[in-house]
Amino acid sequence: MTSGPIPILKIGSTLLATIQIELHDTIVDSFQNDALEEIERTGANGLIIDISALETVDSYVARMLANTAKMAKLMGAGTVIVGMRPAVAATLVRMGYFMDGIQTALSLEEGLELQASRLKSNTE
Amino acid sequence: MTALSPSLGLRSDNETWMIRIDKEADIVAVRQRVRELAKDQRFDQFAVAAITTAASELSRNVWVHAEAGMARISLLRNGRKVGLELEFEDQGPGIANLNRALAGGFSTAKSLGLGLSGTKRLVDEFEIDTEVGRGTRIVVRKWKKDF
Numbered sequence: 001m002t003s004g005p006i007p008i009l010k011i012g013s014t015l016l017a018t019i020q021i022e023l024h025d026t027i028v029d030s031f032q033n034d035a036l037e038e039i040e041r042t043g044a045n046g047l048i049i050d051i052s053a054l055e056t057v058d059s060y061v062a063r064m065l066a067n068t069a070k071m072a073k074l075m076g077a078g079t080v081i082v083g084m085r086p087a088v089a090a091t092l093v094r095m096g097y098f099m100d101g102i103q104t105a106l107s108l109e110e111g112l113e114l115q116a117s118r119l120k121s122n123t124e
Numbered sequence: 125m126t127a128l129s130p131s132l133g134l135r136s137d138n139e140t141w142m143i144r145i146d147k148e149a150d151i152v153a154v155r156q157r158v159r160e161l162a163k164d165q166r167f168d169q170f171a172v173a174a175i176t177t178a179a180s181e182l183s184r185n186v187w188v189h190a191e192a193g194m195a196r197i198s199l200l201r202n203g204r205k206v207g208l209e210l211e212f213e214d215q216g217p218g219i220a221n222l223n224r225a226l227a228g229g230f231s232t233a234k235s236l237g238l239g240l241s242g243t244k245r246l247v248d249e250f251e252i253d254t255e256v257g258r259g260t261r262i263v264v265r266k267w268k269k270d271f
Contacts, residue, residue, distance in 0.1 A: 022156065025148055025184070056155060056173060058180040059242055087173035094174070095242030096228060 004034045014046035014115050015039060015077070016108075020053045028064040035068055039077045045122075046115040047072045050108055052083025062092055066102050078118055080104065082111035139199045145183050145212075146192040154183040154195045158210065161199060165206050167268050174246040175208055175266040181243045182212045182262055190216020190259065200265065207248075207267040215259040222254060 005027050008017045015038055017031070035047060049065060051057065057065070069079035082105045092099065105111040141161075143154050158179040162172040179195075186193035193214030200207035219225050228241030244250045249265040 022152055024152055055159065056176045056180060058177045058184070059239060060180075060184060085169075085173075087169040090170050091173045091177045091246065094245050095177070096245070097242065 006031045008038045010042050015044040016048045018050040023061050028061055032068045039075050045077055047077045047079040048111045049081045050083050057088045062097050066099050069102050080111040080114050082108050141197045143195045145186045151183040155180045178243045178246045178264055179210055181239045186212050186214045190214030207265050209265045211263045213261045218256040218258055218260055219254045220256050
């Protein structure tokens with residue numbers, strides 16, 4: 001587990017990061033580094049970022065989250081962003097940001113299922 | 125750059141909050157104040173997210189491009205209409221190619237290239253006054269919808 005403002009927990013072979021605080025730019029920046037370092041340290045093969053508590057995701061935060069997901073994927077940890085609120089989704093699309101190539105799920109449960117099925121298909 | 129002229133008939137009994145933007149944490153301060161006000165005025169969740177995100181984008185623009193500036197947040201009441209007006213003013217570098225910035229896809233250091241064009245799509249009214257070497261003033265308004 002990291003000591004940063006966004007806790008990153010390991011559940012099985014997946015890391016779970018739950019964002020529960022108002023995001024300053026510097027927090028998002030350090031979260032990106034923390035998440036990637038935790039993947040290396042723990043050897044996790046998946047990352048779930050729970051943003052269900054976030055009421056506002058502006059273009060900077062959206063880009064940083066999407067980049068974190070892409071970086072983690074490059075390292076071999078498939079990433080799912082879970083719990084995006086309806087108003088956040090609507091706002092991002094209205095701004096013209098579609099989070100292309102980013103895997104998302106409605107809830108943490110669905111995100112965990114997605115990771116489990118991905119692991120299963122990898123080992124088959 | 126001209127000083128802000130009051131919008132006629134709109135500002136008579138309006139409450140206004142000023143927040144100086146000169147550090148990164150001020151982006152969050154502006155965002156939180158706007159969110160609180162929008163919720164207090166019972167904007168729907170989509171409108172709250174839209175105006176809060178617009179506040180975040182525009183404060184970041186001030187911080188990233190001008191390093192310092194002012195945010196003025198006003199509660200608008202015009203008859204039965206309720207709205208929020210956000211004004212951002214800085215003495216930064218100004219925007220050289222406004223058309224390109226407003227068209228989107230034009231990315232500078234710390235943006236997606238969606239800052240201005242995206243923000244414009246989130247609000248009901250958008251005004252910009254910018255001059256290279258002098259600064260930028262942006263005013264946006266969002267009106268509460270009556271369903």
